[in-house]
Amino acid sequence: MNITVSHLSKKYGSLAAVDDLSVEIPAGTIFGLLGPNGAGKTTAFKCMLGLARGSSGGVTFGGKALAPPLFESIAYVPERDVLYDWMRVSELVEMNRRAFARFKADRAFELLATFGIDTRKRARALSKGMKTAVAAAIAFARHADLLVLDEPTSGLDPVNQRHVLNLMVNEAARGATVLFSSHQIGPVERAAERIAVLDRGRLVLEGGIDDLKSGRKIVEAIFPNESYSLDGIAGDPRVGRIDRSGRIVRVMALDAPSEIVQKLEAAGGTGVRIIDLNLEDIFLYAVAPASATADVVEGS
Amino acid sequence: MVYVEWLRVRNCLRILAIVFGVLFLGAAITRVAVNAQMDQTQAWVAREIVKPGARVSHERLSDGATRTTVDVPSDGDHIVIVDRGWHGKAITISGPGITNDRNANVQIGSVRVHAVRSTPQGGSIEVETDEAVSARVLLLFSSFVALIVGTFLAGPLAKENGNHLEIAWTKPIGRERLALGLFAVDAVGMLAGMAMTVVFLVISTALFELPRIVVDSQTLAVLALSVFMPFAWYALLTAASA
Numbered sequence: 378m379n380i381t382v383s384h385l386s387k388k389y390g391s392l393a394a395v396d397d398l399s400v401e402i403p404a405g406t407i408f409g410l411l412g413p414n415g416a417g418k419t420t421a422f423k424c425m426l427g428l429a430r431g432s433s434g435g436v437t438f439g440g441k442a443l444a445p446p447l448f449e450s451i452a453y454v455p456e457r458d459v460l461y462d463w464m465r466v467s468e469l470v471e472m473n474r475r476a477f478a479r480f481k482a483d484r485a486f487e488l489l490a491t492f493g494i495d496t497r498k499r500a501r502a503l504s505k506g507m508k509t510a511v512a513a514a515i516a517f518a519r520h521a522d523l524l525v526l527d528e529p530t531s532g533l534d535p536v537n538q539r540h541v542l543n544l545m546v547n548e549a550a551r552g553a554t555v556l557f558s559s560h561q562i563g564p565v566e567r568a569a570e571r572i573a574v575l576d577r578g579r580l581v582l583e584g585g586i587d588d589l590k591s592g593r594k595i596v597e598a599i600f601p602n603e604s605y606s607l608d609g610i611a612g613d614p615r616v617g618r619i620d621r622s623g624r625i626v627r628v629m630a631l632d633a634p635s636e637i638v639q640k641l642e643a644a645g646g647t648g649v650r651i652i653d654l655n656l657e658d659i660f661l662y663a664v665a666p667a668s669a670t671a672d673v674v675e676g677s
Numbered sequence: 678m679v680y681v682e683w684l685r686v687r688n689c690l691r692i693l694a695i696v697f698g699v700l701f702l703g704a705a706i707t708r709v710a711v712n713a714q715m716d717q718t719q720a721w722v723a724r725e726i727v728k729p730g731a732r733v734s735h736e737r738l739s740d741g742a743t744r745t746t747v748d749v750p751s752d753g754d755h756i757v758i759v760d761r762g763w764h765g766k767a768i769t770i771s772g773p774g775i776t777n778d779r780n781a782n783v784q785i786g787s788v789r790v791h792a793v794r795s796t797p798q799g800g801s802i803e804v805e806t807d808e809a810v811s812a813r814v815l816l817l818f819s820s821f822v823a824l825i826v827g828t829f830l831a832g833p834l835a836k837e838n839g840n841h842l843e844i845a846w847t848k849p850i851g852r853e854r855l856a857l858g859l860f861a862v863d864a865v866g867m868l869a870g871m872a873m874t875v876v877f878l879v880i881s882t883a884l885f886e887l888p889r890i891v892v893d894s895q896t897l898a899v900l901a902l903s904v905f906m907p908f909a910w911y912a913l914l915t916a917a918s919a
Contacts, residue, residue, distance in 0.1 A: 426847060427846065428842060428843060428846055428847075445848070445849050445850050445851045445852075446849050447849070448847050448848055448849040449849040451847065453843060453847050455843040457843075459840060459841050459842070459843045459844055460841075460844075461681060461841060461844075463688075464681070464684065468684060471680065472680045472681055475678070475680045476678055476680070476848050476849070476850075477848075477849065
């Protein structure tokens with residue numbers, strides 16, 4: 378099921394939680410929505426699923442507008458804990474079995490066992506990570522055409538994080554579309570084929586991970602002391618971003634990295650090397666400078 | 678789609694059943710406690726009958742009941758027992774030895790005890806074990822309980838909206854239909870609460886004497902009112918919490 382988001386906006390007074398978001402998510406792909414905290418990821422999901430009324434714009438699922446019967450094929454795992462605290466896990470499974478024709482209770486119990494969840498326990502007795510696991514297990518047992526997972530690895534231990542990511546890949550392999558959000562780079566890098574980066578409600582970057590990486594490199598240099606000048610580099614249009622952390626400088630080269638190497642060497646840098654871009658670099662480039670972690674950030 | 682609401686209703690009725698269970702246990706203990714007292718009354722009558730000089734006469738009445746009259750000249754006691762078989766007994770005891778300091782009329786279920794204030798010449802006590810119990814009383818009691826049940830169940834949409842919106846509104850069913858389904862389940866819960874109350878009241882009073890429940894011309898109106906009141910209260914709370 379492909380998703381088309383067209384000019385979706387959600388405003389709270391003068392604050393735009395989602396600002397003119399347009400994105401096409403092809404069927405059968407794993408699509409990661411990245412963004413810092415408060416970027417508008419959850420609001421975007423809520424608007425898409427009709428849980429919040431968008432101020433403008435629209436969304437279609439497989440070419441159709443959202444309608445109640447469509448939820449038979451859409452599984453949603455919200456970011457916050459929405460499980461009924463007083464219900465047993467087995468009752469939560471039963472609730473889904475009764476609500477969704479395609480839900481496979483056996484599969485749900487199998488997944489819950491894999492996550493190490495005791496199905497006799499009440500939801501209130503579960504830890505945050507366990508609740509996330511329960512919500513994810515139930516969603517994966519839905520046999521849905523579209524999974525919308527808001528921070529699906531939040532609170533999970535590394536083993537279960539890996540398990541959820543594998544399940545996402547399996548769902549995509551079966552033909553389902555997986556749309557998930559995270560403010561952590563790792564899970565997205567491991568699972569997503571395409572990403573979009575939201576920052577303060579706006580889409581700042583979108584595309585296939587390989588496409589986003591292609592042609593871009595990181596040039597890293599170490600300077601003998603902290604009194605060095607990058608004046609000739611900071612203004613270069615081929616430089617996307619400069620992170621300075623003490624004597625170490627990392628420059629994102631949008632083009633011609635070898636020329637950036639020369640400039641860094643001319644500035645006194647030693648051990649200059651070109652390294653492949655990772656998703657964290659792409660993310661920081663997209664949301665810089667507000668979300669930077671380096672001591673000093675510059676860039677276009 | 679309304680499985681969660683069924684569970685809420687089940688939990689609410691389970692609590693109600695526990696409360697009724699405790700009350701029933703209390704009634705059973707009371708029944709056992711007064712059992713000796715009830716036996717004493719019978720034993721007292723039996724003792725009166727065998728007192729020297731006691732005159733006992735039996736008479737078959739036109740309605741098939743048996744009237745036993747006991748006169749005890751030595752004490753001045755006069756006892757009349759009308760035994761109507763399945764329809765219970767009416768016992769009247771009078772004599773100088775009965776000293777009631779005031780009039781009293783107590784009814785528990787079908788058993789009514791009427792004590793007349795004594796004069797210097799003595800007093801009397803009437804015991805009727807087949808007093809009519811109006812169905813209206815049962816309905817009003819059950820309506821009150823349904824009102825409490827309705828208070829617990831009211832506002833199902835607000836409960837969903839508060840913490841579980843993402844679950845409730847992503848079901849493959851229209852929101853109006855889901856809301857109507859929730860209300861219907863709650864209505865069944867309140868009616869079940871009423872039924873449980875009636876059953877509890879009947880079996881609890883039956884511990885003492887099988888109640889003779891009377892349905893009269895006003896019962897239907899009271900039934901309608903008894904159902905309407907908790908439903909109206911439920912609707913009010915649900916609207917207020919929406």
